[in-house]
Amino acid sequence: MTNKVPYKIYLNEDEMPTRWLNIKGFMKEKPDPLINPSTGKPCTADELKAVFCDELVAQELNATDKYIDIPQPILDFYKLYRPSPLVRAYGLEKALDTPAEIYYKFEGNNTSGSHKLNSAAAQIYYAKAQGLKSVTTETGAGQWGTALSMAGAFFDMPVKVYMVKVSYEQKPFRRNVMNVYGADVVASPSTTTEAGRRILAEHPDTVGSLGCAISEAVEVAASDPTHSTRYVLGSVLDQVLLHQSVIGLETKAALDKIGRKPDIIVGCAGGGSNLGGLIAPFMAEKLEGKANPEIIAVEPASCPSLTRGTYRYDFCDTGKICPQAKMYTLGCDFIPSANHAGGLRYHGMSPILSKLYHDKMMTAKSYVQSDVFEAAVKFARIEGTLPAPESSHAIKGAIDAALECKKKGEKKVIVFGLTGTGYFDMKAYDEYLSGRMTDYIPNDKEIGVE
């Protein structure tokens, strides 16, 4: 280390990115297209426009533009909570006694508590610009629903959130936060949709599932007789990775300011929204042959899409009403073990990241959750911030990379994504601290490997 790097690197407002980066624009071989299961052919723009708003469909299908301008109202919204800090983890480096430099991009400094707001703002803005009257979505733990509610309040767009019933009941505070932002939050399954009524008739005592909540939210959007409602989704889709590229672009600008280039980039991966955003400009350089950072996706051993899934076409949702995507998947019927805490529970993976992983542009590893929580508690005590369980997968990955550097005496620059805070995940922390947390690794049959 030549010059002294500050603990936190903030960009000035005029240094903030004004364009998103479209990874697909840099890929020579593009990801395979979404398939309409009823036609067996690639989804057309018109088919997608029945569910998603027009501009977002255009972004979803845009595989050529390298950059897309961020509209000014979205930039203005970003300024409410961005730039997020790039933090030098001096304490962690010292505790690990590693020669590596460790940096993390912290996306938790906003009320939604995560990076989800970056795409929520964009999706709500485009819906408003199109003159739509409302949007629907589903939420599990509640981060995405909260982010969407915040953006809805800002752009004055009504938001209806189908919240998995078990979360609705166990996390009333999350629901209340969405209410503060004016969102209509419905426990799913509900009697407000045909899908919900059918499921309730068959399973009156069900606690709900993400798959069911998606079905309800999509039904409400698709069946609006005035066709002025659309469905929005917080991860997996190409458009979401596009919006989340603001994370990586800020990270790169901040590293440039201090004259650093990342050797290793680590991010947690559920649907891929955070990881895809964090790595965007670095992957672009890698695809162009200008740099060659090691990029590591970290996922839970209980839901190991990349590390143990297969690369094939599969439904994006459990209810099998959404398009099929070519991706690493555990099978759309896969339900992660109930004892798994936090997010990253998605059976598949962003098609863009799946393709890049398949092309060996990045690697992946998985950890059991007790190891992840051990890293989370260590991080909280040293660096101050209480991390979300999802983000803590990246912490664990970064710690292991830093220890590897120590073993080899390598002075590498490690960057990881700290996607959010864990204030609403205290039950899981309590389980860990009291020794009641157990780990689960699915067997081959459960993940569809014969």
Place this chain on the structure above:
Amino acid sequence: MTNKVPYKIYLNEDEMPTRWLNIKGFMKEKPDPLINPSTGKPCTADELKAVFCDELVAQELNATDKYIDIPQPILDFYKLYRPSPLVRAYGLEKALDTPAEIYYKFEGNNTSGSHKLNSAAAQIYYAKAQGLKSVTTETGAGQWGTALSMAGAFFDMPVKVYMVKVSYEQKPFRRNVMNVYGADVVASPSTTTEAGRRILAEHPDTVGSLGCAISEAVEVAASDPTHSTRYVLGSVLDQVLLHQSVIGLETKAALDKIGRKPDIIVGCAGGGSNLGGLIAPFMAEKLEGKANPEIIAVEPASCPSLTRGTYRYDFCDTGKICPQAKMYTLGCDFIPSANHAGGLRYHGMSPILSKLYHDKMMTAKSYVQSDVFEAAVKFARIEGTLPAPESSHAIKGAIDAALECKKKGEKKVIVFGLTGTGYFDMKAYDEYLSGRMTDYIPNDKEIGVE
């Protein structure tokens, strides 16, 4: 407005304050001293050292130094979560259609969720530097206990928190956060102290009180046979205002950067820690006759120490074991209405602020909580951040000041303190949104006015 002010003004690391500001050093007439109730005379340093650690006693009694250097380890800790942003509330200005400029200093971007960490870090550091083995404290809603736990983890100092039983049971997540940082959290009253056992024997079903928790925490510190335990307190004391001056010093430095001087400064006031810190450098200028900003303390109508209390010697605690302070008080037996949400429930007020208020260097006003929550929800929807109920008193005060500017066509600069976030106060938000919140204003008899 001549030049365009960014949404958020961050100081660079080398612009952060390296000294605290001691308001007492600027006051010609000093606040009256703490009185030892058993001698009837001013508390001596030795008497205070039985409960507080040595350096903090020195700071408590220091009425002459204008500035006190911040030790490097505390500066390093501050860098983990400071500087906090000074935010230009463009959205709020527009929504209010006011010619005023509104700024807020946001102290909630850390895991404790409030400004309390500024003093917790200092108090834990001095305890560690003195070679003490542990510290004790009480906590109600849990912000102070969380802050102290975080600092304890960082400086490797064991922390024991007596948490009011009703909060311990109703807010298990707060308790769990403290556990993550390694604190020992005990529901008060407990069987671990004589005071606790006595109260439990008399009132086996009690839900506890702050007064009782203080008694337990002080007893543990004072009765340690090795004399290596001390008690720490998160508000009211002069030393706490000293540490919190970092808020105001950063605010002033940020305003200087954009060429602004505050005309009106608004802060919420419970024990006075946040307000005293926010106004520190501005009050110093006012005391020196260099500037004359209007300074407004905002308190709840249900606990109106400044606006309706009397200025006299009173006990600092309900249990009457602590020294007596000359302050605005509702009487140490005053218990705020149970329907009052959030903090600011203290019967008294910082002796420094009480003296300044008595000397007409600042004004005060009170609001009922439904008006405060109305302002909170408005703020959340426009500015994004979900405010703590305490902080929302300042929001309401700032909004009213901005509307007054609108009426008079005045282009004033308003600065208020946004002390924290409301993630752990969703029950109160829910009551407000569902119309179940009621307001309470104590009658004269309840506040000891005959």
